[in-house]
Amino acid sequence: MFWDNHMHSNFSGDSDATPIDMINSAKEKGLRGITFTDHLDLDYPAEYGFFDLDLEKYYPTHHQLAQKHSTENFTILTGIEVGLQPGIFDATANIVNKYPFDFVIGSTHLIDKLDPYFESSWENKSPSDFLKRYYECVLENITVFSDFDTLAHLDYAFRYAKDSSIKNNSYAPYKDIVDEILSHLVKKDKALEINTSGLRKGMTYPNPHKDIVKRYFQLGGRLITIGADAHKPEDIAADFDYLPDFLKDCGFNEFAVYKNRKPTLYPLG
Numbered sequence: 001m002f003w004d005n006h007m008h009s010n011f012s013g014d015s016d017a018t019p020i021d022m023i024n025s026a027k028e029k030g031l032r033g034i035t036f037t038d039h040l041d042l043d044y045p046a047e048y049g050f051f052d053l054d055l056e057k058y059y060p061t062h063h064q065l066a067q068k069h070s071t072e073n074f075t076i077l078t079g080i081e082v083g084l085q086p087g088i089f090d091a092t093a094n095i096v097n098k099y100p101f102d103f104v105i106g107s108t109h110l111i112d113k114l115d116p117y118f119e120s121s122w123e124n125k126s127p128s129d130f131l132k133r134y135y136e137c138v139l140e141n142i143t144v145f146s147d148f149d150t151l152a153h154l155d156y157a158f159r160y161a162k163d164s165s166i167k168n169n170s171y172a173p174y175k176d177i178v179d180e181i182l183s184h185l186v187k188k189d190k191a192l193e194i195n196t197s198g199l200r201k202g203m204t205y206p207n208p209h210k211d212i213v214k215r216y217f218q219l220g221g222r223l224i225t226i227g228a229d230a231h232k233p234e235d236i237a238a239d240f241d242y243l244p245d246f247l248k249d250c251g252f253n254e255f256a257v258y259k260n261r262k263p264t265l266y267p268l269g
């Protein structure tokens with residue numbers, strides 16, 4: 001009985017899904033619960049499109065839906081996915097603390113103002129240098145900003161690398177910086193997210209790579225959160241069948257669900 005603790009609705013600029021369609025799909029799939037984590041990416045470059053969140057409506061709407069549609073066997077929680085970059089840390093922390101969110105996902109979507117999702121961001125760059133820079137940005141962001149519970153899709157930028165040998169090798173060539181990121185998470189008691197949307201984006205593993213998940217465990221990390229990062233109902237809990245063996249191979253027997261910003265551990269089954 002899984003939870004999916006990373007999903008979007010039409011409060012996010014890149015999703016058209018109504019919250020109720022997401023809820024109904026999660027119930028049909030037999031999940032134990034879900035957390036809405038719509039995007040808040042302050043100061044996201046305007047040329048990529050609109051990524052602001054209607055905060056006045058966001059928390060009250062999801063909270064009301066949660067009260068109305070949660071049952072004894074199905075819990076709906078309200079979280080947020082905050083996109084991190086220099087210059088927005090204080091404003092983001094203020095928002096995160098203004099509302100009683102259950103769960104805060106910290107994400108890095110930008111490399112020095114460039115989103116690797118767009119092909120133009122890779123022009124005239126060495127892919128491996130650009131990807132190393134991605135990890136440096138992640139480390140800089142989480143060193144300054146600590147108001148999050150889990151670190152999302154740690155090797156996110158690799159999804160968009162063209163060369164599959166680079167795309168599917170996100171640990172060994174960058175070991176030093178990745179170890180620094182993971183050690184920081186362990187020291188600060190932060191979770192590492194397993195985001196299965198990597199598998200829908202042509203990767204041979206979820207984000208992050210199995211070597212990174214194993215390393216987090218070796219370094220003492222015990223908090224894993226899971227999410228499919230669905231932006232439409234059919235993607236909720238996508239590829240979750242993959243997770244029990246994957247996580248057990250990495251050393252984990254449990255995953256965490258955050259409520260009121262505190263983790264509860266559930267068996268992987």
Ligand SMILES: [Zn+2]
Pocket residue numbers: 081107109152153
């Ligand atoms: Zn994200």
Ligand SMILES: [Zn+2]
Pocket residue numbers: 006007008081229
């Ligand atoms: Zn997301």
